[in-house]
Amino acid sequence: MTEAQPNPAPAVTQQDLTVVGHQLGRPARDVVEIAARCVCGNPLVVATAPRLSNGTPFPTVFYLTHPVITSAVSRLEAEGSMYGMSDRITEDAQLAEQYRAAHEHYLGERRRIGEKAGIGEVPEIEGISAGGMPTRVKCLHVLVGHSLAAGPGVNPLGDETLGLIADTWSTDRCACDPEWRTAD
Template identity: 60%
Template sequence: MTTALLPPATDADLAVLREQLGRPARGVVGIAARCVCGNPTVVATSPRLPDGTPFPTFYYLTHPAATAAMSVLEADHVMRELADALAEDEDLQAAYLRAHESYLADRAAYGEVPEIEGISAGGMPTRVKCLHALAGHALAAGPGVNPIGDLALARSSWSPRRCVCAQPGAAG
């Protein structure tokens, strides 16, 4: 598990996040994954936003190219394929449950929020609901922690090992 606290986001990180998202990022507690150039790729968000709203999505994918790649996979019905694989493979189910537990432990390091207790993101531990959330967790936690996120990243056109931040329309 990756329950160590993240270093806080810098003003430069927050500026890049604003550009990536088209709005200020809310409740940022740190940058959980970065592009090879150093720009944020995944932000870690407080389980309770500053306005008091419970927010279960601790790992939030922000990199424009990564989010676009996950959107393409979702449009291409890859979620259905991954859900079918999950339904048929007991080892995958067990690994996905461990990913869910890891996610909850990471978020709990930043506070317990009763309204979202036991709720992680992306459909874990039994469904495949949002590849953006699952890829964000996979990038933050590293390979081998979230098997569905790992599979989505492997199937995508985007790679965390190749910077595309300087391309038109991307942050940087």
């Protein structure tokens, strides 16, 4: 069975935007790429411009859109999983270094997405990634979105979170609503 992977052809179609709108329950905004797709082809993660069209700086370049994944990650956040992860960053030098590398990767990807969108530099968020990187865990959704977009081995805590939700959602199976593709 094929697993969801970072999207090698991140072109955004109108169908993608329609699906994302159904997933989020609102219109998609400032989507530059589909950063990861389900095995069925539906978007899982969008890459959003680092400055929204209304001028607002937007540090969350990899935005998790799939409601099944989002709900599973929300349950972990409600249980306080971020706190133990944050503690481990301060206690485990190797994990801290891997997490710092994930932060740097995230910043590089934001620059790339900004250039692709014609945005350029966004000084208000320069050096700030998302999700609490590199020193704490603030938002598991961001870390999972980054892991799905970048692929395994880039964001250790995003990868770990994907493992923690494997009973609810996994990269090798579809949990999409067929109505997303057919509804107006």
